[in-house]
Amino acid sequence: MLFRSIFGPTPTIATAPPFLIATIALSVFYSWIFNNTRGSVLLCALANAAANTWTDVLSPPAADQLLSQWVYAALLVGVAALIAIVFGAARLSRRPPSEFPIEPNPLLVPSPRGRGLG
Numbered sequence: 001m002l003f004r005s006i007f008g009p010t011p012t013i014a015t016a017p018p019f020l021i022a023t024i025a026l027s028v029f030y031s032w033i034f035n036n037t038r039g040s041v042l043l044c045a046l047a048n049a050a051a052n053t054w055t056d057v058l059s060p061p062a063a064d065q066l067l068s069q070w071v072y073a074a075l076l077v078g079v080a081a082l083i084a085i086v087f088g089a090a091r092l093s094r095r096p097p098s099e100f101p102i103e104p105n106p107l108l109v110p111s112p113r114g115r116g117l118g
Helices: 002-007 013-036 041-057 062-087
Strands: none
Touching: 013 041, 013 062
């Protein structure tokens, strides 16, 4: 379904390379979003919906379909490369929970009198 939504109703072997390139570039972009929002799946879903809507709303004429797929893939590769260059590999990989800063929840901190919660 993803292939059809981005690259039209009749996928061919000519549309497979730009689709695969765009998929890899989008995975870098979504990984960056996920890791920099402390694991927010909502923002990744919104970015995915925006990417799918953009390709549906601004779809090119049938004669320029293959060219627009390559331009879209090149644009995504440029964005992924920019993310990798600016933010580096540290922001693209998931850190173990032990490396995240601990932010105590004030509602769950025991009271100083020792009578349970806050």
